[in-house]
Amino acid sequence: MDAKVRAKVNASTQDHIEVKEIMDDFVITQTGTVSLVIQTTAVNFDLLSEFEQDNKIYAFAGLLNSLNFHIQILIRTNRIDIGNYVDYLQGQLTRPMSDGLRRQLEIYTQFIQNLIVQNDVLDKKFYIIIPYNPVGVVKPSGILPKKDDKAKQEMSRKQKERLIEQAKIFLYPKRDHMLKQLSRMGLMGHQLTSNELMEIMYSIYNPEAE
Numbered sequence: 001m002d003a004k005v006r007a008k009v010n011a012s013t014q015d016h017i018e019v020k021e022i023m024d025d026f027v028i029t030q031t032g033t034v035s036l037v038i039q040t041t042a043v044n045f046d047l048l049s050e051f052e053q054d055n056k057i058y059a060f061a062g063l064l065n066s067l068n069f070h071i072q073i074l075i076r077t078n079r080i081d082i083g084n085y086v087d088y089l090q091g092q093l094t095r096p097m098s099d100g101l102r103r104q105l106e107i108y109t110q111f112i113q114n115l116i117v118q119n120d121v122l123d124k125k126f127y128i129i130i131p132y133n134p135v136g137v138v139k140p141s142g143i144l145p146k147k148d149d150k151a152k153q154e155m156s157r158k159q160k161e162r163l164i165e166q167a168k169i170f171l172y173p174k175r176d177h178m179l180k181q182l183s184r185m186g187l188m189g190h191q192l193t194s195n196e197l198m199e200i201m202y203s204i205y206n207p208e209a210e
Contacts, residue, residue: 018030038175070131
């Protein structure tokens with residue numbers, strides 16, 4: 001493959017990636033939108049009592065009614081490999097322990113092994129995305145920006161820094177409000193750092209690497 005073909009392939013790939021840059025714990029898209037991402041814990045709703053379920057529903061309704069800005073809720077589900085955990089459990093069986101404890105450990109180890117064989121073990125992560133759309137940003141008609149729209153959105157480093165400062169003024173109060181509302185629901189949340197954002201983006205665009 002010659003240099004021209006490689007350049008064309010790389011440019012084509014870049015055109016289909018909506019994220020332009022991750023900077024100072026924010027995501028900048030190709031169209032100039034800046035977003036922060038909050039990762040939050042979750043609760044198993046089915047295990048709650050009816051009273052606790054009602055409280056969660058009322059708290060979530062209060063969160064939604066308190067919003068005067070846009071949010072996006074993202075749930076990512078990944079298959080996880082717990083083979084190392086099974087090896088760890090089997091290793092524990094070689095340690096000295098009472099017959100009763102050994103029997104319980106054997107039953108539990110067998111349960112985990114059957115779980116792996118019969119079901120996919122899934123890990124769910126929950127995110128809340130809050131966007132900032134500065135005045136004058138070109139908004140494409142589709143999900144992905146057109147080439148001419150992207151050209152208009154090319155920014156210098158100084159322009160990006162100015163955009164981030166504007167985004168902080170707009171987004172930080174909304175982030176703090178969201179974290180406060182989550183705590184009222186008994187959930188914990190935190191804004192993802194640049195490194196955490198890059199790890200997520202890498203896993204999204206390289207699913208086979210997980």
